[in-house]
Amino acid sequence: MVSKERARRRAEREAERARQEALRAEREARLARRRERVGRVTALLPGRPVKIVSQGGIMARRRRAQNAVAAVLFLIVQVIAWLLWSSWAARFGTLVLSLLFVPLFLTLVFDRRT
Structure with missing residues (x-):
């Protein structure tokens, strides 16, 4: 057994x-x-x-996550602008304003100095 x-x-x-x-x-x-x-x-x-060679530390992972969030939000804004407005000027204006505000957004939300 x-x-x-x-x-x-x-x-x-x-x-x-x-x-x-x-x-x-x-x-x-x-x-x-x-x-x-x-x-x-x-x-x-x-x-x-x-x-x-990609960095594997906690700061590098956090930065990649923050950049991914910023990229996704940028794309969402562009898709919404594309769907809401049929005017190419409005779409282009949204693109230009988004490109100007992304660094501001990154600085205000993900202040990397602290």
Whole structure:
């Protein structure tokens, strides 16, 4: 009875280990395919390849989130202006005013000096 239970648990562990190994192999294969794609594209580009490293700290994550919020709000304003007004002058005016007010909005709402 005990040996059957032990064998069952061992089989479960081995099945879980095999599942984890399959997931890891798939992840590595996906990464290898991505690296190969990137390599083929960068081989076509002239000059020396430049590695872009994104910052991973809490301030960098916060800045990316704030920039995403600002971009989404900008797009929402543009879509609303596009839907409300049929005049190209009004649409263009909204675009120009939005471009002028985005830095003001960022400074007032996401003051990065504090």
